[in-house]
Amino acid sequence: MKYLRDLLVAAAFSALAVLAWQLLFPGGSQPDTDIEITALGTKNPQSQGTEVWFHPEVSIPGMTAEAFAASMSNGEWELRDKSLVSYKGQPATLSWSGPVPDGATLTFTRHGWSGHVRVTINGTTSEHDLFDANRGAPNLALRLTEAPGGQATISESISRSAMPAASSTLLLFTILSLARAARAPLAPSVAETRSHVMILAAATLGWTALTLYMARTDVPAADVPRIFAYVGIVVLLQACLIQLFYLHTRVLSSVAMTANMFLCNVVFSTELMGQPTYLLAAFAIATLALNHVLMDLLVRLRALRLTFFATLAIFCVFVLASFALGRSLVPPSEAAPSETAFEGVRMVDFERTPNVYFLSFDAMIPEVLAQEYLGFRPTYLDAVAASGAHVFANMFADGMSTKMSFTQILKLRPDASLDDDDLVTGNIPSALRQAFKHNGYRTYFVFTNTYFGLRKGVYLDEYVFHDDYTVCSFLAGSAAIAGFFGYCPVQGLFMATGVDRFTPSIEMGVRLLNEVTTSSDDPTFYMQHFLFPGHTWNNVTTEQHMTEFVEAYRENSVIAAQTIDTAVGIIRTNDPSAIILLYSDHGSWTSRAVSLADDPRFYVQDKFGILAGIINADMCLPYFRPPEGQSFQTNARIAAALIQCLAGGQSPLSTPFDHNVIPLFEGKEKYQDYVYE
Structure with missing residues (x-):
C-alpha cells in the first residue's frame, strides 16, 4: 500500500510538472512535420535536364543541408554549398521529420535544366514542374503549415507528453522509494535474508533462461548447462558477499538483481545497448526502483513468492528441455534409404559425373x-x-x-x-x-x-x-x-x-x-x-x-x-x-x-x-x-x-x-x- 501511495504521488506531481511545461513553453507541444522530397527523374519536354535544386537553410530555419543529406542511403543527392541538388540516380528521395515554425517553407529553384519534383508533407503529396526556360519565374515556395497535421491536437499533445511524464514518474518514484527504504529498520530477519538471496538467484536464472531461449537458433545445446552452472556459481558468490553486509540485504539484493538483469539479458540487446548513455542510466535507475519494490513484495507475500519461484522454475526447465529435445532425434542407422521422395523434385540420371x-x-x-x-x-x-x-x-x-x-x-x-x-x-x-x-x-x-x-x-x-x-x-x-x-x-x-x-x-x-x-x-x-x-x-x-x-x-x-x-x-x-x-x-x-x-x-x-x-x-x-x-x-x-x-x-x-x-x-x-x- 505504501508503494502505491508513492506511485500516485509521483504520477500526480509529474503530470502537473509536464502540464506546467506545456503552458509555459507551448512550442514544445507542436507535432512533427514529416517531409519527403523526391526528384522523379522526369521532365518537361523542353527542359534540358531533370535537376532538382533544394535549399534547406532557406526553407527551414535552423536546418542545414547536411541534416537533410543524412536521410540519403546511396548519395543520390549532392551537397552544393548550403543546398542539395539531384541530377543522377533518380528517382532520389530526401526525408526529414521534426517541428517547424510558423511560416516555414520549402524552396526549389526554377531554371532551364530543372525536372519534376514530388513533395509529401504529412502524407499530402503534390508534384511540381520546376522548368523555366528564361529563369525569370520566382522560386517555388511551399508553405509547410498549410499541410494537414500542422497544428497539434489534444490527443497528439497528450501522446507527446506521455514519455516525459512517465520518465518523471519513475524517477520521482525511485527517489521516494529509496528515501522510504533509508528510513526503514535495517536489520532483517534470518528468513527475510534467505528470501532476498533466493529471489536474487531465481530472477537471475530466469533472465538467463530468457536470453538463451530468445537466441536458441545460435546457442549450441552443449553450452546451456555450462552457462547455467557458471551463472549459478556467480550468484552463489554474490549471496556470500551480501551476507557480509547483513543489515543491507534487501538493498544489496535489489542492486545485484538489477546488475544481473543487465549482464544476463540487456547487454545482449543491440537495440537497448545502442541507446545513449543517459537513457541507459535512466533505465537502470527505474529498473532498480521496480526491483526494490518487487523484492519487498515477494518477501512480505508468501503466496506471491511461491508463485514467482514456481513460474521461473517451470520456465527454466522448459528452456533446458527445449535445447535437449532440439537435438536431432533421428535414430542411428548404418545406411540411409536408397531413394527419398521430395515434393516438386525428381531424381535424374547424369550423363557425366565430374567431381x-x-x-x-x-x-x-x-x-x-x-x-x-x-x-x-x-x-x-x-x-x-x-x-x-x-x-x-x-x-x-x-x-x-x-x-x-x-x-x-x-x-x-x-x-x-x-x-x-x-x-x-x-x-x-x-x-x-x-x-x-x-x-x-x-x-x-x-x-x-x-x-x-x-x-x-x-x-x-x-x-x-x-x-x-x-x-x-x-x-x-x-x-x-x-x-x-x-x-x-x-x-x-x-x-x-x-x-x-x-x-x-x-x-x-x-x-x-x-x-x-x-x-x-x-x-x-x-x-x-x-x-x-x-x-x-x-x-x-x-x-x-x-x-x-x-x-x-x-x-x-x-x-x-x-x-x-x-x-x-x-x-x-x-x-x-x-x-x-x-x-x-x-x-x-x-x-x-x-x-x-x-x-x-x-x-x-x-x-x-x-x-x-x-x-x-x-x-x-x-x-x-x-x-x-x-x-x-x-x-x-x-x-x-x-x-x-x-x-x-x-x-x-x-x-x-x-x-x-x-x-x-x-x-x-x-x-x-x-x-x-
Whole structure:
C-alpha cells in the first residue's frame, strides 16, 4: 500500500510538472512535420535536364543541408554549398521529420535544366514542374503549415507528453522509494535474508533462461548447462558477499538483481545497448526502483513468492528441455534409404559425373555492392578473376543467414522456412545431396566448428569440423565481454581467439581437399564453408562500429583471396576436370539498423546480394541463363541448373518453380526488383 501511495504521488506531481511545461513553453507541444522530397527523374519536354535544386537553410530555419543529406542511403543527392541538388540516380528521395515554425517553407529553384519534383508533407503529396526556360519565374515556395497535421491536437499533445511524464514518474518514484527504504529498520530477519538471496538467484536464472531461449537458433545445446552452472556459481558468490553486509540485504539484493538483469539479458540487446548513455542510466535507475519494490513484495507475500519461484522454475526447465529435445532425434542407422521422395523434385540420371566442389565464403559480395556500401574493392575479387570463374551477374542468396542459405540451396526449391540444422548435417534428407547420391556420389560437408550440429546423419557421408561451436563464437562488443558475467572471456582462457582461431580450420580444409581430390574412388560432391571475409557483428550500430567493420572486412578479404587461390589450386592440380562453384551465403549485413520498410533496396541488396562464379562448367552456361524477363540468379537455381546440365538437359524440378520470389517475405518481394548490375 505504501508503494502505491508513492506511485500516485509521483504520477500526480509529474503530470502537473509536464502540464506546467506545456503552458509555459507551448512550442514544445507542436507535432512533427514529416517531409519527403523526391526528384522523379522526369521532365518537361523542353527542359534540358531533370535537376532538382533544394535549399534547406532557406526553407527551414535552423536546418542545414547536411541534416537533410543524412536521410540519403546511396548519395543520390549532392551537397552544393548550403543546398542539395539531384541530377543522377533518380528517382532520389530526401526525408526529414521534426517541428517547424510558423511560416516555414520549402524552396526549389526554377531554371532551364530543372525536372519534376514530388513533395509529401504529412502524407499530402503534390508534384511540381520546376522548368523555366528564361529563369525569370520566382522560386517555388511551399508553405509547410498549410499541410494537414500542422497544428497539434489534444490527443497528439497528450501522446507527446506521455514519455516525459512517465520518465518523471519513475524517477520521482525511485527517489521516494529509496528515501522510504533509508528510513526503514535495517536489520532483517534470518528468513527475510534467505528470501532476498533466493529471489536474487531465481530472477537471475530466469533472465538467463530468457536470453538463451530468445537466441536458441545460435546457442549450441552443449553450452546451456555450462552457462547455467557458471551463472549459478556467480550468484552463489554474490549471496556470500551480501551476507557480509547483513543489515543491507534487501538493498544489496535489489542492486545485484538489477546488475544481473543487465549482464544476463540487456547487454545482449543491440537495440537497448545502442541507446545513449543517459537513457541507459535512466533505465537502470527505474529498473532498480521496480526491483526494490518487487523484492519487498515477494518477501512480505508468501503466496506471491511461491508463485514467482514456481513460474521461473517451470520456465527454466522448459528452456533446458527445449535445447535437449532440439537435438536431432533421428535414430542411428548404418545406411540411409536408397531413394527419398521430395515434393516438386525428381531424381535424374547424369550423363557425366565430374567431381563437384561447392566452396562458400561468408558475406562475399560483388564489386558493385562493395563499392556502394563499403567504399572499396575487396582483394578476393582478384582471386576470383584469376581463377577463371564465370561470374554471375545480379547474384542473390536464397536466405539472409548462413543456416537459412544452406537450408534453401539443399532443398533446390526454397520456401519460407528459416533453417534446419538437421538438413545440413544429413540427419534428414535433402534434394540436392540426394540428386548426387542417386548418381553414385560420395557427399561431404566441412565447416570450422559444430555450428550446424554435433552429429552426422545417415544422409551425409562425411561431416568434418575442426572444433566445437560455442555461444561466444558470434558475440561481439560488450555482450562478448560482460555477457553472463564474463562467461566468454573465461572460456577464452581455454581456447584461441580472433583470426588465429580460424586459421587451423582453414588448414584442415586445405588438407582435406588435398586428400579428397587424390584418393576418392567415387565421384565427389563436396561442400565447405569458410568464415571469411565475414559480415557485421550484432553491435555494429554506429558510424565508428561501421568504420571498424570495414577495416576488418578489408583485412579478411585478403584471407579469403588466399584461401580461394589455395583451394582452387589444389583442385586444379589434383582434379583438373572438377567443377568448382565459388559462392557466398549472404550479404555483408551493413543494413542492421535498417528495416525493409525503411529502405527496401538497401535492405535486400545488402542482405541477399552475393558474389558467385563457376569454374570448368562452360558447357553448362546455357542452363545458367536466367529465364526471359529476368536478369538475376540465386544459389538454389544455379544448383538446379548444374544438375540439369549434368543430366543432359533433364531438370530435377518436376514442376515449375518461381525462383524470383524471395522466400522470406512470403511472395511480397522479388529479386528482379533489386538487381544491381
